[in-house]
Amino acid sequence: MAFALMPTAVAAKNIVLASENKRKFFLNGSKLRLQVVKRRNLNFKTPLEFYTYLMNLLCYVKKAGIDIGARTIYIRNISPDESRDLREALGKIGIVRNYLPLLNKVLIEFESVCDADRLGVWYSLLKQATGHKLSRVEIPHSGFTSLPPRLPHKALPDSDVAVDGAAVPTEDVIIPQRSTSPYWITMTTNPFVFPTVAPWFTIPEYLTVREPDDIEKAQSQGSTFSTIMLTGLPEGNYRQEDVAKLVWRYFPDQTVQTLYYNIIVLSLQRRAFVFFNSWDACCDFARDYLKDPVTVGEWRLGIHIVLQDVHPGSSEESMYRSMMKWSSTHVPQSESLEDRLFKQDF
Structure with a gap:
């Protein structure tokens, strides 16, 4: 399945008619069938809107709550092989509710915002920079003093791919009063910063x-x-x-x-x-x-x-x-x- 946003309704109609009449659309020997999506105001302005639409098509049962965007990570410029490797690594990082691979892209919905934090931290601790573009679908905000990172050790990459001296905060760190999210960690992966709901930096005594x-x-x-x-x-x-x-x-x-x-x-x-x-x-x-x-x-x-x-x-x-x-x-x-x-x- 693939989606293409045409510039006008007439253009969408013409390409469908062309596929049924004079021109046939093939990809690697497979004939493609084109259909107009029958839905008003179908204009995906954000990855979250596109993800939500796809999940509704697949009758996906969403977790209750309004933080789906903050729990979801969008990765671009990732190859199919890298996508498979990442899927294996995710088992150590956090609880994944949904893993949606697309062509050179992947959308990952985690169980919680804390799980999503760990993937960003994991990328920041990799020895070798990737060509991926990593973004959180929505920035996590809170109006109260943050909690410490949850299960921080799970954010550590395996020693053979981690930077020298890779370290994360301890789970029992006391967060200073009036420290509220979002915070941002730096990384060598594009766009070089990643928002988190917990403070993953060093807090002195x-x-x-x-x-x-x-x-x-x-x-x-x-x-x-x-x-x-x-x-x-x-x-x-x-x-x-x-x-x-x-x-x-x-x-x-x-x-x-x-x-x-x-x-x-x-x-x-x-x-x-x-x-x-x-x-x-x-x-x-x-x-x-x-x-x-x-x-x-x-x-x-x-x-x-x-x-x-x-x-x-x-x-x-x-x-x-x-x-x-x-x-x-x-x-x-x-x-x-x-x-x-x-x-x-x-």
Whole structure:
């Protein structure tokens, strides 16, 4: 079975008539039969609409719920052999409700959004980049603090195809308050980012600031690093300066160096790290937050005192390595990174 969207109803009628009269349509020796699909407004604008239509034709019983798009992965530029190999790998990754292979494409509906997460993470940890184009049919959104990744070990590829040092978060990690999806992981497969419902990146040891006593509790460890983690940043439509202005007055030296090396915004992870010059400045910000919580746009942020060293260093190379480490992302050929790294300022 194949579908072709004709430019007009007349064109559809003409090609069907031609196939029945003068011209016969064959593919590899098999005669094809052309029919007009009798349905109004048949215009597939998204992969989800096409998938839903096909499944209705096949009398497929859909799982109750409205998150079918977030549970479904659409892969393009995949050969039949690669499709078969992927199907075998899926048995280790998650529970698949439906596997729909098409010509050089495949649609995979998982049992849950957590299962779908793992396929994206699995691709991100492959040693060899594929020529596939991987996309989630719909981006998973939530309005509450995320849960940890479920069964994260299942996202690890076999050791012979995984990057060196491939790792995933533990299932018992405590997610910081106001951390909400979607998050985005990076990968070498087109389009190079993939949205997830759970945070699959490294979360340092921290203490959430909810009341003044929390600042005192964090002093023994936190005073060594004077670092705040901000969570709950918007999905987009903000700049580095929008985050910087929240903490700018707590820095005595308000320079470009401060802007880009003391304030690190990880927009794909919807969090930022602020490295204060002193513990007093860090505490001043935390106390002021308790009186008047900070926001970016309409998004109220959570603040957490970091209890371990996460400073990225003072060069582009060390900063990049640190950010990749926080993102649980492998850096290939790290020894030649300086020659390959390109920085673009916007």
